[in-house]
Amino acid sequence: MAKPYERPDKQKKNKKGATKGSGGQRRRGLEGKGATPRAEDRVYHAAHKRKLERQRRDQGRHEREQADLVVGRNPVVECLHAKVPAEALYVALGTGHDDRLSEAVTLAHSKGLPVHEVPRQQLDDMTGNGMHQGIGLKIQPYKYADVFDLIGSVDGPGMFVVLDNITDPRNLGAVIRSTAAFGGHGVIIPERRSAQVTGVAWRTSAGTAARLPVAKVVNISRTLKEFKDNGYMVVGLDAGGEHTLDTFDGAKDPVVIVVGSEGKGISRLVRENCDVIMSVPMVDWVESLNASVAAGVVLSEFARQRRLETA
Known part of the structure; x- marks a missing residue:
């Protein structure tokens, strides 16, 4: 019987394996392709965009830390008088001169600091805003004190x-200034979840951060225990304290004043290490005071009691 007609270019398939000359395509197709890339490493994924944005913010933060500036004519002059460790003075081109600006330039020259005239837009970019009054002082990273030495x-x-829980550098700067003004010996802040001594804090402290030591510690609770072991009374400020400032008379002894944030207050573990929880008396319809204001009020009263003791 004659065989049915077959096209001459039609190849017969080998049912036992890959066709000769296939290059092992079927074998490679069965091989694993490795672990699935993380979402943030896939360029089309939303997590990748969030990663890039996070890197951009971190880079901006790093650049701001590298070029930390105290801005404003009065703060710059006060920092120069207080011998704040500085690197250079920047003045925006076209800035109107007055006595404070001339004094800042003169002080910078007397200290051997370079004075750079830059476009106003550049100074805006360096400070992050246009509230610099045409002048900025580049400062060096702050050198924190050791709490045990203090x-x-x-x-x-x-x-x-x-x-405790103070994250606004303006509050930190104001507390440093009040502590110095009322005869305090230092300020202690935690390493994490706390404002640091940056240009904003320098400006608010009006240069007093150069003369009043600030220590940074790992654990506030352990630090308070160390103070207590050295004879200090630990007084925590809280709106619901069992003692009030007008009835407290222990300020003549070694004392540590613990100040929490206006919203969160003092954390639980820190509160448990306080000997006294004290409130500032005020009218009923005012719920609370800003942290730096509360610290200033208490420091002022404690300084008054100490003056009476030595009079």
């Missing part, structure tokens, strides 16, 4: 302020 260096009854 405890051992006080001659007489010491008075320190410990900040």
Whole structure:
């Protein structure tokens, strides 16, 4: 019987394996392709865009830390008088001169600091805003004190302020200024979840951060225990305290004042290490005070009691 007609170019398939000359395509197709890339590494994924945005913010933060500026004519002059460790003075082109600006330039020259005239837009970019009044002082990273050295260096009854949950550098700067003004010996802040001594804090402190030591510690609770072991009374400020400022008379002894944020207050573990929880008396319809204001009020009263003791 004659075979049915077949096209001459039609190849017969080998049912036992790959066709000769296939290059092992079927074998490679069965091989694993490795682990699935993370979502943030896939360029089409939303997580990748969030990663890029996070890197951009971190880079901006790093650049701001590298070029930390104190801005404003009065703060710059006060920092120069206080011998704040600075690197250069920047003045925006076209800035109107007055006595404070001339004084800042003169002080910078006397200290051997370079004075750079830059376009106003460049100074805007360096500071992040246009509230610099045409002048900025580049400062060096702040050198924090050691808390154990602070405890051992006080001659007489010491008075320190410990900040808990304070994240606004303006509050930190204001507390530093109040502590210095009322005879305090130092400010202690935690390493994490806290404002640091940056240009904003320098500006708010009006240069007093150059003369009042600030220590940074890992654990606030352990630090308070160390103070107590050295004879200090720990006073925590809280709106619901069992003692009030007008009835407290322990400020003449070594004392540590713990100040929490206006919203969160003092954290639980820190509160448990306080000897006294004290409130500032005020009218009923005002719920609370800003942290730096509360610290200033208490420091002022404690300084008054100490003056009466030595009078």
